[in-house]
Every structure is written in structure tokens, then in C-alpha cells.
């Protein structure tokens with residue numbers, strides 16, 4: 001593993017993973033690709049928190065283009081699905097494919113995501129989407145580490161308090177606000 005691209009969904013989910021990578025000699029580039037988030041103010045608020053945390057560690061952060069209309073295409077017909085259902089798998093695939101494409105085009109050999117740290121998400125779905133996304137591009141391997149084990153779940157919650165992160169009460173899309 002030489003160059004890691006870390007897709008980040010929000011600062012609360014990034015905290016312990018970034019800290020663990022730093023402690024293990026890995027300096028990832030953060031990739032913020034979250035066209036699922038609406039309204040746009042909410043998207044910006046989460047982005048700003050990610051920028052604040054990346055700066056703390058001296059990490060580069062790349063913002064992907066925001067296109068909620070395109071994201072709605074991947075959720076079409078799945079609006080009524082519950083969280084952890086079929087819509088969420090498509091949502092992960094949409095964002096992680098963009099991350100894998102960026103990784104492949106910019107010389108990264110490894111891709112991971114902070115989505116894997118949240119107990120509200122299906123780890124199985126996150127890994128299936130990540131494996132699939134990496135299979136669509138060349139030269140990028142999916143890092144399927146369990147980012148909830150080894151005390152990382154507890155550390156995640158501590159860092160949220162220490163950093164006073166904005167901790168959103170809904171996942172991101174309009175369908176998760178119901």
C-alpha cells in the first residue's frame with residue numbers, strides 16, 4: 001500500500017480512521033464525494049467540518065463536484081426503501097465509483113471509506129460497493145478493514161466530543177429525513 005485515497009462522508013465518521021492511519025504511518029488524501037447530501041447547506045456544513053479535521057492533521061482534501069440530480073438517478077425507484085436497503089447500496093456504489101475513478105486517474109493504489117465506521121451502515125453493503133467500484137477501474141485495491149473493531153468505534157465517539165464536531169441527525173438524502 002503506497003498511496004491511500006480515503007473517501008470521507010463526514011467528520012464524525014472520519015475521526016478515528018484518520019487518527020489510526022496517522023498512528024500507523026499512513027497519510028491519506030481525503031476525497032469528499034457526497035452528492036447524496038441535501039440540502040446543499042447541509043452538504044457544505046459537513047464539508048467544512050471535514051476540512052477543519054483534515055487541516056488539523058495536515059492532510060490534503062479534495063472536493064468532488066456536487067450533483068444531487070445525478071445522484072437521484074441512482075436512487076430512482078428505490079425512494080421508499082429503508083436505510084440499509086437497496087437504495088443505500090446504490091448510493092455507496094455511486095459515491096465509491098467516483099472515488100475509485102479519481103484514485104485510478106491520480107496514482108492511488110488503495111481506496112477506503114469512512115462510511116465503514118458508522119454502525120448505522122451495513123458493513124456488507126459498504127464492502128460490496130467498494131469491491132465493485134475498484135473492479136470498474138485499473139490499479140486500485142479496496143481496503144476492507146473493519147474500522148469498527150479494535151476500539152475504533154469507541155474512539156470515534158470520543159473524538160466527536162473532543163473536536164466538538166457537528167454530528168448530523170440524518171444520513172444525508174431527502175429519503176433519510178422521514
Ligand code: SF4
Pocket residue numbers: 036037075083084087088089091092171172173174175176
Ligand atoms: S439513507 Fe444514507 S446511505 Fe442510504 S441512500 Fe440516503 S444518503 Fe445514501
